[in-house]
Amino acid sequence: MKVRFWGVRGSVASPMTNAELAVKIETALQLAVKAGLKAETEIPAFMKSLPCYVRETVGGNTACVEIQAGDKLLILDGGTGIRMLGLDMIRRDYGGKPIEAHILLTHTHWDHISGLPFFVPGFNPKNKLTIYGAFSNLEARIRNQQKFEYFPVPLPAAFHFVQLKENSVFQIGDVQIETLPLNHPGGSHSYRMTHQNKSIVYATDSEYKDLSNHSLRPFIRFFQDADMLIFDAQFTLLENIEKEDWGHSNVFCGIDMAIEAGVKKLMLIHHDPAYNDQKLYKIFQDASEYLEIYAPDRNLEICLASEGLTLTV
Amino acid sequence: MNITEEMKDNISRIYLEGRFDANTCADVEKFIREKVEEGKYRFVINMEKVPFIASAGLRVILVFAKELRQKFKGDLLISNLQSSVERVFEISGLKNVLKIYDNMENALQSFKIEN
Numbered sequence: 001m002k003v004r005f006w007g008v009r010g011s012v013a014s015p016m017t018n019a020e021l022a023v024k025i026e027t028a029l030q031l032a033v034k035a036g037l038k039a040e041t042e043i044p045a046f047m048k049s050l051p052c053y054v055r056e057t058v059g060g061n062t063a064c065v066e067i068q069a070g071d072k073l074l075i076l077d078g079g080t081g082i083r084m085l086g087l088d089m090i091r092r093d094y095g096g097k098p099i100e101a102h103i104l105l106t107h108t109h110w111d112h113i114s115g116l117p118f119f120v121p122g123f124n125p126k127n128k129l130t131i132y133g134a135f136s137n138l139e140a141r142i143r144n145q146q147k148f149e150y151f152p153v154p155l156p157a158a159f160h161f162v163q164l165k166e167n168s169v170f171q172i173g174d175v176q177i178e179t180l181p182l183n184h185p186g187g188s189h190s191y192r193m194t195h196q197n198k199s200i201v202y203a204t205d206s207e208y209k210d211l212s213n214h215s216l217r218p219f220i221r222f223f224q225d226a227d228m229l230i231f232d233a234q235f236t237l238l239e240n241i242e243k244e245d246w247g248h249s250n251v252f253c254g255i256d257m258a259i260e261a262g263v264k265k266l267m268l269i270h271h272d273p274a275y276n277d278q279k280l281y282k283i284f285q286d287a288s289e290y291l292e293i294y295a296p297d298r299n300l301e302i303c304l305a306s307e308g309l310t311l312t313v
Numbered sequence: 314m315n316i317t318e319e320m321k322d323n324i325s326r327i328y329l330e331g332r333f334d335a336n337t338c339a340d341v342e343k344f345i346r347e348k349v350e351e352g353k354y355r356f357v358i359n360m361e362k363v364p365f366i367a368s369a370g371l372r373v374i375l376v377f378a379k380e381l382r383q384k385f386k387g388d389l390l391i392s393n394l395q396s397s398v399e400r401v402f403e404i405s406g407l408k409n410v411l412k413i414y415d416n417m418e419n420a421l422q423s424f425k426i427e428n
């Protein structure tokens with residue numbers, strides 16, 4: 001399966017500010033002076049040597065992850081990141097056939113659905129875009145977002161709906177999909193996608209307050225041996241405890257659960273809008289050190305998800 | 314996890330032995346909860362024999378420290394951390410909000426100064 005991250009921010013879209021951009025440019029220039037850069041030809045190699053929080057940004061778009069599994073295109077959540085995905089999709093070659101995609105929604109908080117009205121493949125009625133959700137009134141909730149009071153045009157005809165039950169198991173072609181309810185105000189649902197013996201779990205918007213084995217067991221079972229776990233690590237551990245019942249988690253908890261479940265790769269997403277690149281990178285570095293202390297012999301890999309990141313599972 | 318308590322000068326000294334993680338956090342939580350319900354609000358947790366702490370353990374400690382401070386004007390102090398455990402307290406940010414001491418004496422002293 002091929003995975004691409006189009007939106008990794010939680011809560012609300014949060015574009016980089018001019019002040020943050022200025023800090024990046026200034027830091028890069030300082031490092032260039034230090035490195036004694038003399039010619040333009042040295043720039044590409046120098047760029048590569050820059051710390052990633054200087055060279056790039058994790059991005060400000062909210063939740064959207066694309067998964068290509070064989071000939072099926074799955075889209076996890078329709079946050080603002082889905083707008084860029086839609087633009088990319090209409091540039092792809094479908095051999096003259098209409099676009100078909102399966103949009104799996106975790107829940108309908110704005111950061112997971114507000115990109116849907118701007119998803120360009122929706123504008124062509126020949127395309128078939130199926131939205132799935134395991135929460136009540138799926139179709140009404142999505143249509144209501146485009147009522148006249150909120151948006152100038154109603155939801156176009158290309159969209160179709162499949163209302164799922166809690167704890168569903170179903171197929172999209174040869175991809176098996178399972179769902180599991182998470183701990184989130186108003187509810188959220190995790191998806192586990194299995195294709196050709198590889199599994200990806202998308203588990204965002206969930207809080208784990210009781211961290212005893214007994215209480216985590218249903219989640220550990222659902223995450224068991226996943227090749228990739230895409231995990232809500234919105235807060236630092238401290239802020240997570242301060243913001244009790246906000247429905248999110250932290251990277252330390254993610255590492256503990258991933259190790260317990262034998263996960264191979266842990267992707268951190270749903271970054272807090274108040275955290276800039278430097279802070280997120282610091283959190284990631286601390287998390288890497290924690291993993292080294294906790295389980296140096298495990299082969300769990302952790303990764304800070306950023307916009308545009310593409311990985312193969 | 315082996316948990317023992319020694320009560321002296323109105324301060325509960327708790328000695329932990331073993332890994333403090335998802336397997337053991339419920340035991341520690343239950344133990345301290347019982348003490349709080351008995352009306353004890355001042356704790357020093359000695360972690361000399363704790364080789365590792367996971368997020369489950371960090372959470373129990375922080376939640377109790379917060380509760381004791383806010384509801385009972387008490388506190389929960391930490392002493393005798395092994396170096397790797399101390400590093401976990403640092404990188405998780407807990408070192409900034411908890412009182413951590415090299416040894417039991419210094420921790421007890423700080424309670425006495427507060428009096």
Ligand SMILES: [Zn+2]
Pocket residue numbers: 010011063109111112205270
């Ligand atoms: Zn969210």
Ligand SMILES: [Zn+2]
Pocket residue numbers: 107109184188205247
């Ligand atoms: Zn949410």
